[in-house]
Amino acid sequence: MRARAGHERQNLMGELAYASFVPQPLPPDPPITLTDEGVELLIAARCHLAVLEGLAARIPNMELFISMYVRKEALLSSQIEGTQATLDDVLDPLLDVNANRDVADVVNYIRATEFALRRRAELPVCNRLIREIHAVLMEGVRGQEKYPGEFRRTQNWIGGAGSTLKNARYIPPNVEDMNAAMSALEAYMNAEEALDPLIRTALIHYQFETIHPFLDGNGRVGRLLITLFLMEKHLLSAPALYISCFLKQNRIEYYDRMSEVRRTGNYEQWIMFFLRAVAESAADAIDIIDQLYALRGKNIVKLKENTNKKQLTTLIKLFSYIEAHPIIEVKKTAEALGVSYNAAARAVGVLMEKGILEQREQVGKTRIYSYEGYLDILRKDM
Incomplete structure (x- = not known):
């Protein structure tokens, strides 16, 4: 079953030899088959998203809540990557003089999100949009020397500080395979497909993180891709879902589940984790919007x-x-x-x-x- 997700390719020879992963194009073969539990998770996730959409459609000043959601998602997604910043740091009215490198990372993620939301009116979710988002994300911050807005031209790897190709936890596709895999992913994102859009979103996020097309910023771009694809498929009309909260709280499982796909070809266990993330994140968003709206009503009364x-x-x-x-x-x-x-x-x-x-x-x-x-x-x- 491992070949269902991909295979390893040997690169170079002798002391320099290493094996990189070559992902199979989506959709998986054999096709995705959900258990009864998986179907229940899919139904729950769709129901919670529908309620969230209903709230977004009828609440006045929803754009104010969305503005805060974008900031919270940017902060949480950056924290997954180790960024040390708080919500208060990001909202600091003296940000232009107080911003440190960590806060600058989050501010750039906010700018990248706002850019993506504007740009998607002109472009579908495609490699050009992904590269443009990355350019905004990396502009003027650490990592800016790592080809912002361009797919990598060298081999990268994932591991702890000081790790090398010899002891990396995971080695993504080599440059040639990466370019081929991103072209295949772009085709899949824009193809007609019978699979539920939520399942497709799970597969796309997994595939993007597996390909790892940039030298830096892959996790943040990959999580933003979740929101963009859900909006593309009309499951969300605004970025009111901050899934990074769930992913941060379950960070080890998040990474382990994706590694399990590469190791065994078991996409289904990753999809179930992702559906749980969407269901719980949407339920949490509904609760927070209700609380913010109630607070607003109470304070309007006080003002009068x-x-x-x-x-x-x-x-x-x-x-x-x-x-x-x-x-x-x-x-x-x-x-x-x-x-x-x-x-x-x-x-x-x-x-x-x-x-x-x-x-x-x-x-x-x-x-x-x-x-x-x-x-x-x-x-x-x-």
Whole structure:
């Protein structure tokens, strides 16, 4: 059965000899066969995605929630790769002066996601789009010397720090096989197929990670590919699913399940893990949207209490702003709202009195405020 997933190819000779993996093109042969448990997981994942889509369609200001979801997914996906950054780091209003290399990685992932969402209106999910996303992801950060926006031209491998081709845990396809495999994957992503789109998404993510076409950034691009393909197949209309939370919590199993496909040809066990990830991630997203929406309703009521009409206009503008920027300082906020510094400061003071904003530590002469109720919900499982 191992040949179902691929085989090893011997490269070079003598002391330099090594074996790389050559993946079989998708779909698998023999075809995917789910157990009763697998079918139940598929149904659960589809049901939860449908509920999530329903919420996204009917909740006002959903784009604000999506904006936060993109940031959380970017952070979690980067943390899987070892990036040391927090949600508060990414939302820091002084990010332009405080950003370190880890935070820059996450900010680039956010930019890559936003770029991909715009670009997909012009391109299908294809190798050109994948390379363009990678170029944005790697721009100006560590790894930028590793051919951003281009498939690798040399052999790579996966292993611990200091590992070599001799002791790597996994050696992806050599450059020639990698290019052939990416062409086959592109064809599969754009082919008509009877398999359920969720199963196809699982297969595509596995295949991309197995091919490992870049020298750096493969995991992050591969996880973004999950969202893009689900949107391409109309299972999601917006990136409201942050699957990286589940994958981070189950990181060892995540890697082990993909390794098991290469080792034994058992795609089904990977697909079941992936379906569980989608089902639980969608259920979690539904819960968080419900909590954020309930918090919003409660705080809108607070804003209207004992507030005159003229003041309410500014307060509502500030409140909408902190839903997109839950950590703020007054100067940038005033500029964003198009009001004077004093007007913004007064509005911040009112939101503090109403228990919506809290003052944080002072950075130099700059006072920082946060929408803690909102952040507490977003920080779940981080």
